[in-house]
Amino acid sequence: MKATCWMGKRDVRVERVPDPQILSPHDAIVRITSTAICGSDLHLYNGFVPTMERGDILGHEFMGEIVETGREVKTLKVGDRVVVPFPIACGHCLSCESQLYSVCENSNPNAAMAEGLWGYSPSGIFGYSHLTGGYAGGQAEYARVPYADVGPLKVPDGMTDEQALFLSDIFPTGYMGAELCGIKPGDTIAVWGCGPVGQFAIRSAFLLGAERVIAIDRFAYRLRMAEQAGAEPLDYEDVHSVLEALREMTGGRGPDACIDAVGMEAHGLGYALDRAKQAMMLETDRPIALREAIQSCRNGGTVSIIGVYGGFVDKFPIGSLMNRSLTIKAGQAHVQRYMKPLLNLIREGKIDPTFVITHTLSLDDAPRGYEMFLNKRDECMKVVLKT
Amino acid sequence: MTFTQNAARDRTAARESRRDQPQGGGALTPALGWFSLGLGLAQVAAPEAMTRLVGAGGGRREAQTMRAVGLREIATGIGILTQDRPAGWMWTRVGGDVMDLAILAGASSSRGARPERLAMAGAAVLGVLALDWLSARQESAAHDGHPAAREDGPVHARGAVTINRPREEVYRFWRQLDTLPRFMSHLEAVEPVDATRSRWRARGPMNTTYAWEAEITEDRPNERLAWRSLPGADVDNAGEVRFERATGGRGTVVRVDLRYTPPYGRAGMALAYLFGREPGAEMRDDLRALKQILETGEVTMSDAMLGRVRHPAQPDPRPVPHTSDHGRPV
Numbered sequence: 148m149k150a151t152c153w154m155g156k157r158d159v160r161v162e163r164v165p166d167p168q169i170l171s172p173h174d175a176i177v178r179i180t181s182t183a184i185c186g187s188d189l190h191l192y193n194g195f196v197p198t199m200e201r202g203d204i205l206g207h208e209f210m211g212e213i214v215e216t217g218r219e220v221k222t223l224k225v226g227d228r229v230v231v232p233f234p235i236a237c238g239h240c241l242s243c244e245s246q247l248y249s250v251c252e253n254s255n256p257n258a259a260m261a262e263g264l265w266g267y268s269p270s271g272i273f274g275y276s277h278l279t280g281g282y283a284g285g286q287a288e289y290a291r292v293p294y295a296d297v298g299p300l301k302v303p304d305g306m307t308d309e310q311a312l313f314l315s316d317i318f319p320t321g322y323m324g325a326e327l328c329g330i331k332p333g334d335t336i337a338v339w340g341c342g343p344v345g346q347f348a349i350r351s352a353f354l355l356g357a358e359r360v361i362a363i364d365r366f367a368y369r370l371r372m373a374e375q376a377g378a379e380p381l382d383y384e385d386v387h388s389v390l391e392a393l394r395e396m397t398g399g400r401g402p403d404a405c406i407d408a409v410g411m412e413a414h415g416l417g418y419a420l421d422r423a424k425q426a427m428m429l430e431t432d433r434p435i436a437l438r439e440a441i442q443s444c445r446n447g448g449t450v451s452i453i454g455v456y457g458g459f460v461d462k463f464p465i466g467s468l469m470n471r472s473l474t475i476k477a478g479q480a481h482v483q484r485y486m487k488p489l490l491n492l493i494r495e496g497k498i499d500p501t502f503v504i505t506h507t508l509s510l511d512d513a514p515r516g517y518e519m520f521l522n523k524r525d526e527c528m529k530v531v532l533k534t
Numbered sequence: 535m536t537f538t539q540n541a542a543r544d545r546t547a548a549r550e551s552r553r554d555q556p557q558g559g560g561a562l563t564p565a566l567g568w569f570s571l572g573l574g575l576a577q578v579a580a581p582e583a584m585t586r587l588v589g590a591g592g593g594r595r596e597a598q599t600m601r602a603v604g605l606r607e608i609a610t611g612i613g614i615l616t617q618d619r620p621a622g623w624m625w626t627r628v629g630g631d632v633m634d635l636a637i638l639a640g641a642s643s644s645r646g647a648r649p650e651r652l653a654m655a656g657a658a659v660l661g662v663l664a665l666d667w668l669s670a671r672q673e674s675a676a677h678d679g680h681p682a683a684r685e686d687g688p689v690h691a692r693g694a695v696t697i698n699r700p701r702e703e704v705y706r707f708w709r710q711l712d713t714l715p716r717f718m719s720h721l722e723a724v725e726p727v728d729a730t731r732s733r734w735r736a737r738g739p740m741n742t743t744y745a746w747e748a749e750i751t752e753d754r755p756n757e758r759l760a761w762r763s764l765p766g767a768d769v770d771n772a773g774e775v776r777f778e779r780a781t782g783g784r785g786t787v788v789r790v791d792l793r794y795t796p797p798y799g800r801a802g803m804a805l806a807y808l809f810g811r812e813p814g815a816e817m818r819d820d821l822r823a824l825k826q827i828l829e830t831g832e833v834t835m836s837d838a839m840l841g842r843v844r845h846p847a848q849p850d851p852r853p854v855p856h857t858s859d860h861g862r863p864v
């Protein structure tokens with residue numbers, strides 16, 4: 148089959164690789180019809196995630212048709228159309244029983260490696276380094292899906308691929324980011340990052356009852372898309388201090404909750420400073436957005452981190468956090484928890500996830516898709532690849 | 535057997551067996567791992583600033599060298615933090631320090647070089663070199679305890695895991711004994727002979743096998759099981775497993791304690807292979823597999839774990855036999 152392979156920093160290629168096989172009785176093989184490139188893939192692309200191997204198949208947002216099932220698979224049969232969540236979860240461990248699927252205790256065969264870096268291991272993830280399992284990803288023609296009874300969700304007839312695809316990641320991720328804020332009527336939510344994840348966080352915040360959402364980024368077209376959802380745009384390059392701007396916009400109190408939908412590769416006013424910090428051997432990730440989110444949040448508010456971080460950061464404002472009674476919540480999305488309810492929101496017409504798609508390419512054009520998405524060329528927001 | 539975890543385990547084999555103390559090198563090693571990581575990231579992200587910081591002038595060549603050195607530091611840092619056997623990586627650090635000194639010496643002749651700063655940087659590297667040397671020595675010493683090198687005293691391997699199943703079920707699974715090879719990677723077969731005695735066969739390098747008979751010395755259902763090998767064993771060993779109720783009805787805590795007395799010569803070497811890498815790490819992997827089988831019915835596998843040694847996350851080109859009912863491929 149053809150698959151998008153990571154060949155080194157900023158080098159992905161569509162290569163011929165062997166077809167996947169059933170390895171365990173709970174596996175299924177999916178023939179992929181649509182798949183997407185995620186901001187998380189950019190962290191791999193830019194070489195920020197350790198334990199990548201040349202040749203690793205990328206991709207964790209995909210859907211398609213079941214073409215083979217292992218003998219223990221009960222709920223799926225050949226021909227079913229499914230969308231696959233990016234965290235791999237067994238469904239039976241204590242974490243899975245608590246619906247904390249992205250920290251499943253059984254799905255990372257390289258758990259020992261992750262424990263070395265993080266203390267304990269999160270779940271396995273498709274196409275996302277060997278630290279999270281070394282699973283072949285879904286930017287390919289076929290993929291093997293472990294624990295097929297637990298993850299994949301059947302897509303109802305009449306729903307297009309484009310409507311269902313983002314249930315694999317960015318819609319649940321944005322939704323969880325907003326849900327972690329514990330939004331109450333009248334709340335103002337500030338969202339750092341207006342990429343695809345930020346866009347879904349903004350819309351989810353409104354769905355969950357926020358009265359105002361302030362959207363922060365530097366790309367005009369991304370801010371415009373946020374505005375279309377009803378958010379108030381804040382271009383961080385236009386202001387001296389995001390903290391001051393937010394203070395003013397919220398009448399001196401600060402947003403009730405702040406969502407970091409940027410992660411480890413933040414840009415911004417602190418960028419040069421953080422390079423200097425890195426020069427002093429003090430951090431692996433650039434927590435520019437996170438620092439701002441913490442400083443800007445109102446007393447007693449919540450900071451929700453859904454942007455991905457990999458290692459450690461410097462000048463983490465623990466004093467602000469502690470003295471002002473803030474709450475931090477974070478995580479890779481527990482996608483399985485949100486798929487059904489969000490599918491229903493789509494069916495009821497409460498949201499149409501296709502708004503985020505700006506480019507539809509063939510799988511063969513994946514390298515161009517990565518390059519466009521990274522460099523925000525042609526107002527690129529979300530690239531969907533078709534097989 | 536195509537199951538690659540075994541291959542991976544066999545691969546690291548004898549070199550890694552540690553004696554008695556579960557951790558060798560001590561607290562210094564992880565700290566140096568973090569140091570490597572941070573330093574490397576700095577050198578890659580801001581090579582110009584770093585070259586200026588150490589006083590090596592601000593040229594392009596110097597920056598390129600700095601970036602290359604940075605990439606080495608990152609690899610080393612992650613290697614130290616994620617590998618089960620940091621000794622090798624620690625020696626990589628020592629080698630890297632020597633390289634840095636050579637580069638700094640070379641830099642003193644380049645344009646814009648600042649001798650005082652270079653001297654300071656050199657002194658700093660010398661200090662780090664001393665720490666690295668110490669830590670690498672400690673790590674290596676910890677590894678020298680493997681049975682081929684040390685022939686006195688028993689080797690201990692301990693581990694614990696919490697399994698989301700009732701105590702009775704976990705105990706029953708273990709008590710069958712012939713179930714043990716499903717999750718203990720070095721075991722090939724355990725055959726119960728009668729109520730207390732059983733025959734064990736384990737894998738060594740190059741398709742060698744080692745056998746012994748064992749007897750159960752204590753059997754408290756749902757609580758504790760202890761066994762030891764009988765005279766004449768290729769490998770003298772004893773073990774116990776305890777089953778405890780986890781708090782709040784959260785399943786069962788399984789605690790295992792294995793001891794084996796390193797025999798001489800051939801068997802001594804074999805033992806090291808049998809128990810694979812550092813016994814504690816091996817034990818944790820085995821217990822993880824036990825948890826996977828009891829909670830999910832299979833041993834979790836990813837593409838990168840199959841077949842060949844360390845390869846990219848791509849499907850295996852050869853047909854892979856389907857798993858047995860036990861979860862492991864047969």
Ligand SMILES: NC(=O)c1ccc[n+]([C@@H]2O[C@H](COP(=O)([O-])OP(=O)(O)OC[C@H]3O[C@@H](n4cnc5c(N)ncnc54)[C@H](O)[C@@H]3O)[C@@H](O)[C@H]2O)c1
Nearest residue numbers: 186187340342343344409410413414415453454455479480
């Ligand atoms: N938690 C999860 O489960 C999960 C799932 C998917 C993606 N993610 C993560 O979410 C993050 C965003 O993903 P995406 O697909 O939207 O990626 P993206 O790269 O398209 O979006 C990031 C946006 O952040 C903006 N940005 C950079 N620095 C900023 C700053 N200082 N302040 C405000 N905005 C800033 C960028 O301009 C960009 O528009 C990534 O870190 C990704 O890895 C997490």
Ligand SMILES: [Zn+2]
Nearest residue numbers: 185186187316
């Ligand atoms: Zn993603």
Ligand SMILES: [Zn+2]
Nearest residue numbers: 237240243251
């Ligand atoms: Zn699980």
